[in-house]
Amino acid sequence: MCFHCTTQIYFVKFLFKKCQRLCYPITMPQKKLILSAILLKGFSAVIAQTLLIRELLVIFYGNELTFSVILCIWLISGAIGSGLLAGLFNKIKEPLRPFCLFQVLLAFWLPCAIILIRTSKTFLSVSPGEVLNIAQISIIALASLSIIALSDGALFTLGFRLIPSVAKIYLFESLGVIIGGIIFTFVFLVLLNSFQIALLISCLNLLACSLLLLKDKGRLFKIGSGLLFLILLNLYARSGQLQEITLKEEWKNRPIAAYENSRYGNIVALKEKNQFTIFSNGLPNVSLPSPQATFTEDFVHIPLLTKPSVKKVLFAGTAIGGLIREALKYPLEKIVYVELDPAFIKITRRLADPLTTAELQDKRVRIELTDARNYIKTTREKFDVVFVNTGLPTSLSINRYYTKEFYKEARATLNKGGIAVFSTWGSLSYLSIEAKKINASMLATLLQEFKYCGVVPGDNFNLFIASDEKIDLDPSALSANLRKLGLKTFLINPEYLSLRLQEPYRGWFYDNIKGQLKSAAINRDLRPTGLYEGLGLYYSQFSKKIPKIFSGFEKVRPGYVALSLAFFLIIWRLFMIKNQIKLPALDFTILSSGFFAMALQMACLFLFQSLLGFLFAWLAILTTSFMAGASTGAFIAYKKLKILSEYKKLGWIEILLPLSSTLALLATAYFYSSGHATQANIKLLFSLISVTSGLLVGIEMPIIFSLSGSTSGSGLPVSASQRSAGKLYSLDLTGACLGVLLTPIILIPSCGIIPTALILCLLKLGNGWNILLLTPMPQQG
Secondary structure, eight states, rough: OTHHHHHHHHHHHHHHHHOOOGOOOOOOHHHHHHHHHHHHHHHHHHHHHHHHHHHHHHHHHHHHHHHHHHHHHHHHHHIIIIIIIITTTTTTTTTTTHHHHHHHHHHHHHHHHHHHHHHHHTTOOOOOOOOOOOHOOOOOHHHHHHHHHHHHHHHHHHHHHHHHHHHHHHHHHHHHHHHHHHIIIIHHHHHHHHHHHHHHHHHHHHHHHHTTTOSSHHHHHHHHHHHHHHHHHHHHHHHHHHHHHHHHHHHOOOOOOEEEETTTTEEEEEEETTEEEEEEEEEEEEEEOOOOHHHHHHHHHHHHHHHHOOOEEEEEOOOOTTHHHHTTOOSSSSSEEEESHHHHHHHHHHHHHHHHHHHHHHHTTEEEOOOOOHHHOOOOOOOOEEEEOOOOSSSSHHHTTTTTHHHHHHTTTTTEEEEEEEEEEESSOOOOHHHHHHHHHHHHHHHHHEEEEEEEEEEEOEEEEESSOOOOOOOOHHHHHHHHHTOOSSSOHHHHHHHHHHHHHHHHHHHHHHHHHHOOOOOOOOOOOOHHHHHHHTTTOOSSSSHHHHHHHHHHOOOHHHHHHHHHHHHHHHHHHHOOOOHHHHHHHHHHHHHHHHHHHHHHHHHHHHHHSOOOHHHHHHHHHHHHHHHHHHHHHHHHHHOSSSSSHHHHHHHHHHHHEEEEEEHHHHHHHOOOOOOHHHHHHHHHHHHHHHHHHHHHHHHHHHHHHTTTTTTOOOHHHHHHHHHHHHHHHHHHHHHHHIIIIIIIIHHOOHHHHHHHHHHHHHHHHHHHHHOOOOOOO
């Protein structure tokens, strides 16, 4: 997200106040063109960032932790561009040329970044399906994002030398971000592929550059940008070929049968001989027409044979490709299959596989194109069986189907005696500590809502069958139901059931997890311990260090974190009283505001993904909301700087705005859990959280500049003011980076989402109180 834009606002605000002598005289027609270019800058930044994040998450098999690494790299690169890189051009009398130079650089690198991302595994000698480590993720993200972010940051700062009006810059920048976020989400993703989007943005930037340089005397630069424009325009006409070539490289020349980018993610279907494999966001989802017979038949038949008279069945998660076919062998009246992404169904129909065609054309099958969690929460229809096949909870969008709250919602949709069916990784020979923890957590959480839960251990996967009535897993009873129904199956028969449902297997399983079961964490929407257990199990295949990190922070309690923070704030206050110092208090305010805004935004993203499950469909809108808040705050501070430049008013800002953001987050969680708001209203509340977070950081920096003497008219030379601005700028950046990294790695695993938000609020409330107790600094002589 464009969170770095807030820190750019601060730095450029300073430049405008203290370095007006650097401004470049322009005519009125040029002014209109430059304002249009600044609007285009905001438009381009939000689209480029969101587009590249989506591309990166496909090759990273992305989750919320890799997302935080990507954001941190973008943040640092953008800050360097707006601060250090743009500062190199301060001595140039004509800033229009460097402004256009960075436009050209952004236009050139955006399509190159997509090529780099899609070919990165080849350069790093990474095999298909191999999981990237943190170092590889950082290298790819840095190489692909840094030049775009550097250019974007430099354009922001150089724009202020061209247009000496803070209000207009803020207005046009924000307007561009808002327009870009909406158009990308609702138009570009639907109609264009990644290269068409990137090349369109590049051509628009080069066209703007050419118009800005019409009256410039330098021919070489104009000719170069014009040639690049023609090249990119030609590439746009060939974007389909470019898309095909790079996708083949990304998938190691495996034949691509279908490809779709939707609002909800990336869908790819690969063909090998007569078999199709459909991938969702880089991960294999279903294989056609040869599904895994063991899982498919076990997952459907063992539960249904315990309830042979079922009439209505619900599938959440992957169901086509075998599961629906097996369920249709029973005398059912209705199967409801809930799928979020229409592109997935579209590609499945396009492949025209006989198995899936028969499944989807059966009159008993009804497809609901919506979020399965929301459907289960809101439907009035009752079912005999609910199947949940979403895979290992390695992201919040999956983990939300393994929480106590979801189990309660699933139980509410069941008829009397109905069952809910889940699965996770398992083994009949050895369970690692990570496997023990996730199985114990799932069982403990299920038993919070269901009276009974039968577990069927197996190689590769364990089945969990939950109900409010006792479940009979006697193999002889299931075999009798199998014969009575006359089912034709590949694997399921009386001999197999006798082997699969042996009592010693279940005894071995319970003996192995009994230690973890006693201390198992209950997986909740607002404290997603299942996510970290899922990631721990997943990454344990490649490293033993990462699971230990997750398990270590789980032992930390929210109360200890809050008490430690309160103790620090008291010590900090006593230190300031003893030494009679004021500037460190302002420095800490900048540091903590950067940390709070980014940490709360990460908590907001986690909450969105936990409750709604399709964050990346809404990512550009949340970006727009945050930027709108930051720009509004900076504009208010600019207009009312003299009135707001008091310690008391800064203190109240420190208290009221963080409190507003935190209350908005709490209200969002409450209204969702209580069912008192529609999904549309919940999304508006998420946007409100982003707006208030941005408002805080946008309004504070100009005030702190003023209070610290940088903008108080104290006679400081420009070089001294620049050093002061650089220090505050680096403090804000440090806080923001800490917020991005520490929130998903430490605070949320140890505390949960709501306690994390309250602890962050406590930080700002305590600092606000300290600021209120400060006296104004004497003016420097």
